[in-house]
Amino acid sequence: MNRLITKIKDNKVGLLMSFFVLFSLIIIGIYAIKHFGTQYAAEKIQQQLESSGLTPFVHYQGIHFNPFTLTPSLEDVSFGLESAPWLKFARISFNHYPIKYPSLDVDFWIKESSASSLSRDTSRWMRAVGIETLLGKGSFVSEIERNTSSEQFTAASNLVLNIKDVGRVSFSSQINLLDTNLSMTELRTDLLASVALGQPEAIFIIHGDNVEISNLDIRYQDAGMMKYLWPNTPTTQTDKSALLSKLQISSQDLGLAQAYSVESKHIADTVLAFLQSSTSLNLALSPSSPISLKEISLMAGDNNLYQASKMTLSTTP
Template sequence: MNNNIVTKLQSGLGKALTYFILLSCLAILVLYLVQRFGTQYAEDKIQEQLNQSGLAPFVHYESIHLDPFTLTPSLENVSFGNENSPWLRFARISLNSYPIKYPDLNVDFWIQKSPIDSLSRETRGLMRAAGVDTLLGKGSFTSKVEGENVSSHFKLDIKDLGKLDLTSKINLLDNSIVMSDLRSDVLASFALGQPEALPIIYGDAIELHSLDVRYEESGLISHLFPPSVILQDSPENQLNRLENICQALGLAPADSEEAEHIAETLLAFLKQPKKLSLTLSPSSAISLKELALLASEGMLYKDSKMTLSND
């Protein structure tokens, strides 16, 4: 009797082990197929978007890796611009949750440690001005679409320079706008140094509901405006210079209360750089075209309900 029980146990354990091995092999095969064909699908889609946006000549990557568990594709060793001397090099760009939640977007990226001589002339110039000889950082971008409303959040942390945190809410007035095209146009306009093109292209199609920009200093401002330079001129002259800059940027007339407030806030920040916050919260959503008009009239700060604070 005991021998029969032992035999049945051995037989049962043998079958269980066999099933476990078969299921494990099947799971491995499924993961392999998901990764192989998923990677190809992701690469085709990414390349399609790059081609449609006209960014294909500027974006180069070594490979695409797909996590079979989260279906997250990642571009490995990415460069923007000329392949030999790019504007930026990224160790990895992960498109979290793509394509399950499209058109929502959730991207993490890591700027590859890049010596100044490995980057483009334009980037080298910016790095020298910022006082760094090696670029290293990380960031993220999330964007959620709900009907005509789009909420976005961008974070950037550059070693020895600073941290930038930007949150925006916009309304799309044109139902024909494709989010992938809009994002590509925004990226292309900044990549080509032409952000002023956005109000021309989308002036009547996009309304800005709110904007919140926060900067935390970790070296950039201290290098650009060292105390020795700040103390060379009188506070009165510095305030006058900053007020004239406000007028030139279309924020406020140089002799206005708004320009005075902006100048005093900026000067306090330059003397003791820690954090600076800019918010734009108009009483009702305002189009990009209207914002450009306010800037041309020198009334952007007041009429868009903009506030600047030195936290």
């Protein structure tokens, strides 16, 4: 009996030791994956920043590597000049990097930032919409495909952005790169650099002939911004007429349509309906054939972008 009891105890001790060894190996394996994964991700991200020339505009404090999903995250990120970035992020998580690069699938969290800690352009926008602190989150997905017959790249992108006290914006587009020497990485780099320098319109000059848009859809749901911009929705016919007149003039200022034209009147009526009903405001651009950034710029210069690009503006409940 004693011998049997001793054997059982020995088996239990052996089993426990086996579990302990296995558990230790798993922990060591996870640590090794995290350690070497972090090193690999840091090298690749730094290479991309250096090759794209974005090192002066993208700053981050560290990299977190998830050993279970094998994906990295940038921690405490700022875009723009280091002393006055145009935007700060608490974290940017790459859901598929680097396997699907240059396609992107990222989630991001905008770090709570006061207007005084950001660039003048961002601070000016924050004050214009009535917020003192910027806070939000979002996601960005961009799928890149190559046309084997023309060797051109096509990008289908979706952006969802929620900003506290401002609203929710969803953006989807499909663009084509006409220049086979232009990569999607280079286009994103130039766009980011132009925004960081406070000149987003530069992208129309740099790549006006090389990029065309097949479709574009933008939806906005208000969460306080419109109430700040228009605290008192007009109720009398006189007030409505005054606001509609301002909105039609704004259409011309934006290059959408000539003031007091049929198109500008439709735009003004739609915006007023949006203000009165607190629904979603939807903007869609669906040209008969893809149009280049240069063509869009020329249409806006002629105050004819809304009609020429077959743009539509509508509201939904």
